Amino acid sequence: MLKSNVSHFYFAVFFLFSSLTAPLAHAEEVVVYSARIEQLIKPMFDAFTKETGIKVKYTTDNEGALLARLEAEGKNTPADLLITSDVGNLWAAARASLLKPVQSNVLEANIPAHLRDPEQEWFGLSIRARTLIYNTKKVKPSELSTYEDLADPKWNKRLCLRTSKKVYNQSLVAMMIAEHGEAETEKIVKGWVANLATDPLSDDTRALEFVAAGKCDVTVVNTYYYGRLMKKDPNLPLAIFWPNQNDGGVHVNISGAGVTRHGRNTQAAIKLLEFLSSDKAQNLFADVNMEYPVNPKIAADSFVAAWGSFKQNPMNLVKAGELQTTAVKLMDRAGYQ
Amino acid sequence: MAIWRTVPFIAAALVLAPVGVIVSAFFAPASDVWQHLLETTLPQLLINTFWLALGVVSGTALLGISLAWLTAVYDFTGRRFFSWALLLPMAMPAYVTAFVALGLFDFTGPVQTMLRAWLDSDLSWFPDIRGRAGVIVVMTLAFYPYVYLLARNAFLSQGKRSLEVAQSLGFNRKQGFFKVVLPMARPWIAGGVMLVLMETLADFGTVAVFNYNTFTTAIYKAWFSMFSLPAASQLASLLILIIFVVIVLEQQFRLRMRYAESKKTERAQRIRLTGWHNWLVAGFVLSVLFLAFLLPVLQLCQWAMRSFTQDYDVARYLEFLWHSLSLSGLAALLICLVVIAMVYAARRYPSPVTRYAVRIATIGYALPGTVLAIGVYVPLVWLDGRLSEWMMHWLQIETGQLIQGTLMIMLIAYLIRFMAVSHYPIDGAMQRITPNIDEAAMSFGLHGWAMIRKVHIPILKPGIFTAATLVFVDVMKEMPITLMTRPFGWDTLAVRIYEMTSEGQWEQAALPAVTLVLAGLIPIFLFMRQTEK
Numbered sequence: 106m107l108k109s110n111v112s113h114f115y116f117a118v119f120f121l122f123s124s125l126t127a128p129l130a131h132a133e134e135v136v137v138y139s140a141r142i143e144q145l146i147k148p149m150f151d152a153f154t155k156e157t158g159i160k161v162k163y164t165t166d167n168e169g170a171l172l173a174r175l176e177a178e179g180k181n182t183p184a185d186l187l188i189t190s191d192v193g194n195l196w197a198a199a200r201a202s203l204l205k206p207v208q209s210n211v212l213e214a215n216i217p218a219h220l221r222d223p224e225q226e227w228f229g230l231s232i233r234a235r236t237l238i239y240n241t242k243k244v245k246p247s248e249l250s251t252y253e254d255l256a257d258p259k260w261n262k263r264l265c266l267r268t269s270k271k272v273y274n275q276s277l278v279a280m281m282i283a284e285h286g287e288a289e290t291e292k293i294v295k296g297w298v299a300n301l302a303t304d305p306l307s308d309d310t311r312a313l314e315f316v317a318a319g320k321c322d323v324t325v326v327n328t329y330y331y332g333r334l335m336k337k338d339p340n341l342p343l344a345i346f347w348p349n350q351n352d353g354g355v356h357v358n359i360s361g362a363g364v365t366r367h368g369r370n371t372q373a374a375i376k377l378l379e380f381l382s383s384d385k386a387q388n389l390f391a392d393v394n395m396e397y398p399v400n401p402k403i404a405a406d407s408f409v410a411a412w413g414s415f416k417q418n419p420m421n422l423v424k425a426g427e428l429q430t431t432a433v434k435l436m437d438r439a440g441y442q
Numbered sequence: 443m444a445i446w447r448t449v450p451f452i453a454a455a456l457v458l459a460p461v462g463v464i465v466s467a468f469f470a471p472a473s474d475v476w477q478h479l480l481e482t483t484l485p486q487l488l489i490n491t492f493w494l495a496l497g498v499v500s501g502t503a504l505l506g507i508s509l510a511w512l513t514a515v516y517d518f519t520g521r522r523f524f525s526w527a528l529l530l531p532m533a534m535p536a537y538v539t540a541f542v543a544l545g546l547f548d549f550t551g552p553v554q555t556m557l558r559a560w561l562d563s564d565l566s567w568f569p570d571i572r573g574r575a576g577v578i579v580v581m582t583l584a585f586y587p588y589v590y591l592l593a594r595n596a597f598l599s600q601g602k603r604s605l606e607v608a609q610s611l612g613f614n615r616k617q618g619f620f621k622v623v624l625p626m627a628r629p630w631i632a633g634g635v636m637l638v639l640m641e642t643l644a645d646f647g648t649v650a651v652f653n654y655n656t657f658t659t660a661i662y663k664a665w666f667s668m669f670s671l672p673a674a675s676q677l678a679s680l681l682i683l684i685i686f687v688v689i690v691l692e693q694q695f696r697l698r699m700r701y702a703e704s705k706k707t708e709r710a711q712r713i714r715l716t717g718w719h720n721w722l723v724a725g726f727v728l729s730v731l732f733l734a735f736l737l738p739v740l741q742l743c744q745w746a747m748r749s750f751t752q753d754y755d756v757a758r759y760l761e762f763l764w765h766s767l768s769l770s771g772l773a774a775l776l777i778c779l780v781v782i783a784m785v786y787a788a789r790r791y792p793s794p795v796t797r798y799a800v801r802i803a804t805i806g807y808a809l810p811g812t813v814l815a816i817g818v819y820v821p822l823v824w825l826d827g828r829l830s831e832w833m834m835h836w837l838q839i840e841t842g843q844l845i846q847g848t849l850m851i852m853l854i855a856y857l858i859r860f861m862a863v864s865h866y867p868i869d870g871a872m873q874r875i876t877p878n879i880d881e882a883a884m885s886f887g888l889h890g891w892a893m894i895r896k897v898h899i900p901i902l903k904p905g906i907f908t909a910a911t912l913v914f915v916d917v918m919k920e921m922p923i924t925l926m927t928r929p930f931g932w933d934t935l936a937v938r939i940y941e942m943t944s945e946g947q948w949e950q951a952a953l954p955a956v957t958l959v960l961a962g963l964i965p966i967f968l969f970m971r972q973t974e975k
Contacts (some may be wrong), residue, residue, distance in 0.1 A: 169666030
C-alpha cells in the first residue's frame with residue numbers, strides 16, 4: 106500500500122504543478138459562462154470560430170452558481186459573456202451590476218425590442234414559448250382558451266403543472282402580475298392549484314407524460330419538451346394549443362446573453378453576441394433545441410413550424426425579472442408547491 | 443513535532459472560511475422574506491425536514507446495521523458476493539436512484555401502467571411514490587452503505603468475539619447483540635449515521651426530483667429565486683447551528699465511553715446458517731441489493747442503449763472518465779492524509795479546543811452543495827486577487843490568477859466538503875489504538891515513526907481504506923463544487939450527468955451515469971481486496 110501511495114504522490118505533485126499556472130488571457134479569445142448546456146452552444150461557437158478565428162472558451166453551470174461566481178470574481182473574472190436559459194437570471198445579473206450595456210445596431214435590428222433589455226444589458230437569442238398541451242382523447246381544442254381559464258372549476262382534477270420552483274413558471278406568473286395585477290393573478294393561481302390532478306411535477310417532460318398517460322388532461326410547458334417527446338413517439342395523444350390569442354398572446358421566455366461588466370475581451374464578446382443573433386447562427390441556435398429564433402426574419406425549423414404560428418405576448422420581458430420575487434411569494438401564498 | 447498540533451486548527455479554519463461567507467449576511471435585514479416564510483411555507487418545511495431526517499436516519503441505521511451484522515458474523519448462500527456487492531449502491535448518485543424510482547413506479551411508469559391494464563382499475567389505492575414515504579425509501583436505499591460500511595468494519599474486527607464474551611457472561615445471542623456488540627460498535631455506527639444525517643440535510647438533487655420541500659430547498663429558493671442573500675444566509679446559518687448541536691451532543695455522548703481493543707486473535711469462526719434461515723437471509727439481502735442497485739442499473743442500461751448511438755464518443759468519454767478518476771484519486775489521497783494528521787494531533791495533544799476544531803472541520807459535509815461551493819469560492823478567489831495584486835505591486839510580475847481555474851482550487855474545495863467522510867472511519871480506527879498498545883510498543887523499543895509504521899498503521903488500515911473508498915466515490919458523484927471550480931475543459935462524468943439532467947433529458951444522462959457506476963466499482967473492488975484478505 107505504501108509503495109503505491111508513493112507513486113500516487115509523485116503523480117499528484119506532477120499533476121498539480123502542470124495545472125498550476127493558470128493561462129493568461131490571449132488576445133483573440135472570448136470566455137463564456139453558460140447556463141445553456143454544452144450541446145446547445147457548442148455548434149454555434151464552432152461556427153463562430155470558423156468564421157472569425159476567435160477562440161471560444163466556455164464553462165457550464167446553473168444560473169444561480171454562475172451569477173454568484175461572477176460576483177465573487179468581480180474585476181478578476183475571466184468571463185466575457187454570460188448566457189442563460191431564462192430572462193429572470195439575466196435581469197438579476199444586470200441588477201447586480203454584473204453586465205454592461207452594449208450599443209449595437211446589429212443587435213437592435215435582429216432582436217425585437219420586447220426580447221431585450223431596455224438598458225441594453227441583455228439580449229434574447231431564442232424564444233422559449235410556454236404554452237398549453239392537451240390530451241387529444243380527452244379534450245377538444247374548443248374547450249381551451251387561456252392560461253387564466255385553467256383556473257375555472259371545469260378543469261377540476263384535470264390540470265398538471267410543473268413545480269413553482271422552476272423559473273419558467275415564475276416568469277409566467279410574473280408576466281401575469283404585470284398584466285392583471287397581484288390580486289387578480291393570485292386568484293388565478295389559486296384556481297390552478299385547486300384544479301390540480303396530482304402534486305406539481307419536477308419537470309416539463311414528466312408533466313407531458315402525465316397528460317399522455319391520462320392522469321390529467323392539460324398542462325403548461327415549453328414547446329421543445331413537447332417536441333422532444335413527439336420526436337421519440339409521434340403516436341402520443343398530445344397536441345399543442347396556443348392560448349390567449351385574442352388578448353395578451355402566448356407567454357414567451359428567452360435564452361439570452363449579456364456582456365460581463367469586467368470581462369477583458371468585450372469587443373470579441375459583442376462580436377459573438379452579434380453573430381449569435383445573425384441569420385447564420387439563429388437557425389442553429391434555435392433548431393438545436395427546437396426553440397424559436399428571436400430574429401423574426403428567420404423561420405423556425407420545419408418540425409417546429411408545423412405546430413402553427415402564434416401571437417406572442419409583446420410586453421417587455423424585463424417585467425419577468427422585476428416581478429419574479431413577487432411571483433414567488435404569490436405562488437407560495439396560493440399553495441403552489 | 444509541534445506542527446502536528448496546528449493541523450486541526452488549519453482544517454477548522456479552512457471550513458470556517460466558507461461558513462463565514464455564508465453567515466456574513468446574517469445581520470442584513472430580510473424581515474420581509476422571513477415574514478413571508480413564516481406565514482407560508484416555513485412550518486411545513488420544518489415538518490418535512492424533520493420527518494425526512496428521522497426516516498432516513500432510522501431507515502439507514504436499521505438496514506445498515508442488520509446487513510453489516512449478517513455479513514460479518516454469519517455465513518449464508520452468496521455471503522462473500524453480497525458482502526462487497528452491498529457497497530455498490532454507493533456508486534449511484536442518490537438523485538439518479540430517485541429519478542429511476544419515479545420512472546418505474548410513478549403513475550406513468552411501467553409498473554402502474556401494467557397494473558392498470560391488468561386490473562382495469564385506476565389504481566387509486568396505489569401508494570403515492572412522490573410522497574414523504576417515497577423520498578425516505580429512496581434516500582435510505584441510496585445512503586445505507588455509509589452505515590453498512592462503518593458498522594461492518596466494527597463487527598468484523600470485534601463482533602463475533604464480543605458476542606462470545608457476552609455468551610460467556612450468560613447472555614443469549616439476542617441479548618448479547620443488543621447489550622454488548624451494538625454498544626461496542628457505537629462510534630462506527632454513530633459516524634455512519636452522522637454522515638447520512640448530514641447528507642440528507644444537505645441534499646438538494648433528490649428532493650428536487652420528488653418536489654419535496656425541505657429546509658435546503660428553502661435556502662435555494664431564497665437565494666436563487668428571490669435573490670435574497672440575507673434570507674438564504676440566515677436559513678443556512680440555522681442549518682449549520684442545528685448540525686453543530688447534533689455533532690456536539692454526539693461527541694458528549696461518546697466521551698463518556700471508552701473503547702479498548704481486545705487482544706489480537708485470529709478471525710472468529712462464522713456462524714453457518716442452514717435451512718430456511720439461510721434462504722430467508724439470502725433473500726432479504728438480495729432484495730435490498732436488487733432495489734438499491736440492480737433495478738436502477740438495469741433501467742439505466744436500457745436508457746443508455748437508446749441514447750448510445752447519439753451520444754457515444756469514445757474519446758470524450760475516456761476523457762470524462764480520466765478526469766473523474768484522477769480527481770477522485772487525488773482528492774481521496776489528499777483528504778485522507780490531512781485527516782490522519784488531524785486525528786493524530788487530536789490524539790497526541792488532547793484538549794477541548796482541539797476536539798472542537800476537529801468537529802468544526804467536519805461540518806462542511808452538512809452544507810448544501812451549491813451553498814458550500816459559493817462559500818468556498820468567494821474567499822479563495824479573493825485571496826487569489828490579493829495575491830496577484832501583491833505580485834504585481836512588489837515584484838512587477840503580471841501573474842494573472844494563480845489559484846482560480848486550476849485543480850488546486852477544486853482540491854481545496856473537496857477537502858473542505860469531504861473531511862467528515864474520511865474523519866469518521868479513521869477516527870473510529872484510531873480509537874482502537876489504546877494507550878496500552880502504545881506502552882506495549884514502547885516496551886519493545888518502538889518509538890515515533892517506527893511505532894506508527896509497525897503498530898498503528900496495521901490497526902488504522904481498514905479505517906483508512908474505508909475512508910479513501912468513501913471519499914473517492916463521493917467526490918466522483920459530487921456536482922456543485924465540480925461545476926463551479928473545474929478548469930476550462932475539465933468536464934467529468936458528473937458534469938456530463940448535470941448537462942443532461944438540467945434540460946430534463948434523463949434518458950440521455952443514463953450513459954454517463956452507467957459509466958460513473960462502473961468507475962465507482964474500481965475503488966470498491968480495491969477496498970474489498972484489501973479488507974477481505
